[in-house]
């Protein structure tokens with residue numbers, strides 16, 4: 001069953017930026033792309049437990065702040081080593097300026 | 105067909121083995137490593153959480169089989185012959201190579217003083233297990249050497265409830281690679297946490313119950329750790345007649361002085377544009393040199409040009425340094441939420457940057473600074489100092505210029 005959760009306001013996230021979102025003792029990263037699209041992935045790098053929301057977002061890529069592993073946050077695809085496992089992604093929608101994510 | 109042989113299965117050698125496959129080499133790859141088990145990452149060894157030493161594998165054990173890499177663990181290469189192009193293992197087996205990579209890393213510098221053998225070192229997983237098994241709450245520890253590893257260890261041990269003494273002949277900690285004002289901030293933090301410093305002090309003797317300093321002070325310790333730096337593992341190379349200095353000397357493309365032998369990682373000193381040789385000791389350097397060496401072993405001619413970069417974690421503080429900050433550069437500071445960034449300009453050009461702050465709070469900005477450096481940016485110092493100016497906008501204008 002899909003569980004849509006309101007995570008934040010769109011304006012809480014910088015354009016080409018990310019924020020960390022914790023819910024039910026799990027952690028996620030929510031991204032705002034250069035085109036204002038919004039995306040959500042698992043919050044921790046697959047190489048080591050590091051919060052990706054602290055990493056640099058450029059275009060549609062997020063780079064782990066520790067070891068420079070990189071992911072396409074739209075698909076979760078690992079783009080650069082040392083990350084080799086993909087990130088899980090979650091559907092998002094924007095309703096009245098609020099970002100909702102489907103965690104399930 | 106003779107294959108690629110790699111000596112040393114640390115971060116560099118292991119990465120190189122896979123990088124050869126990624127670059128399209130389908131012939132044999134043999135990776136030889138002295139240590140037992142699957143190759144592991146060293147940085148976690150000085151950063152255990154809750155006193156538990158993590159043995160974080162560099163790759164899953166099955167990755168070697170899947171990539172067709174022949175990994176010989178617990179196996180030491182005894183000699184190499186650049187004329188017959190062979191490596192002799194300790195069991196007498198002789199392995200011919202097409203191209204050879206020396207990724208033999210570095211070993212802790214030995215402390216020369218009376219009782220010096222009593223001090224433990226920290227390089228391998230076994231070393232870390234020995235230290236943490238003996239570091240018990242309430243039992244004083246003496247750490248000789250206030251470099252990155254000594255200071256990381258101090259932060260972990262004092263939080264575990266051990267009284268910690270740090271001894272160094274230098275007048276301040278972290279004098280080598282860390283910009284001085286960040287070193288001073290870390291020094292203060294360690295003092296606030298209760299670490300006791302004995303600086304400008306040599307060690308006269310290590311006894312069963314402590315360390316006697318040159319000035320006669322006695323530092324009680326149930327455990328003494330020496331973290332006074334590492335020396336590159338050049339023994340094989342030297343015996344085979346390869347050029348060595350502070351490391352195995354290589355050209356810009358990581359070729360040693362002997363044909364078909366390359367060197368990379370902590371053991372290698374690569375020539376710089378000014379003719380000097382630079383040996384680095386960092387995780388990222390081990391990986392990126394491995395990748396460059398692998399491609400050049402397959403016939404490419406790529407100079408190694410990555411910007412030096414390392415991190416260190418002490419308490420909740422994360423340090424990152426990109427490039428090589430020097431005291432003579434013009435420093436510009438930018439406050440950040442949770443930390444601070446420092447930029448280093450040489451005649452107007454951005455050449456290095458560093459950040460210190462809670463967790464990874466400065467990582468994003470250090471990364472952008474690195475991209476600015478690589479873009480050859482000459483940013484206005486006033487804009488660098490102004491936290492309201494997004495570094496991304498400076499990067500866009502630098503790239504457009």
Ligand SMILES: Cc1cc2nc3c(=O)[nH]c(=O)nc-3n(C[C@H](O)[C@H](O)[C@H](O)COP(=O)(O)OP(=O)(O)OC[C@H]3O[C@@H](n4cnc5c(N)ncnc54)[C@H](O)[C@@H]3O)c2cc1C
Nearest residue numbers: 112114115116138146147181209210369370385386387390
């Ligand atoms: C405790 C600790 C913490 C660190 N923390 C950080 C950090 O926070 N950030 C950072 O950037 N860097 C850190 N580093 C540095 C980083 O781990 C090293 O730069 C990196 O491991 C170098 O990799 P390497 O493969 O070149 O050498 P090594 O990791 O030393 O590997 C070389 C391997 O070769 C083997 N070998 C040598 N001779 C032979 C032979 N004749 N035959 C077979 N095998 C041989 C050795 O046994 C060893 O396993 C840390 C290092 C240590 C020890």
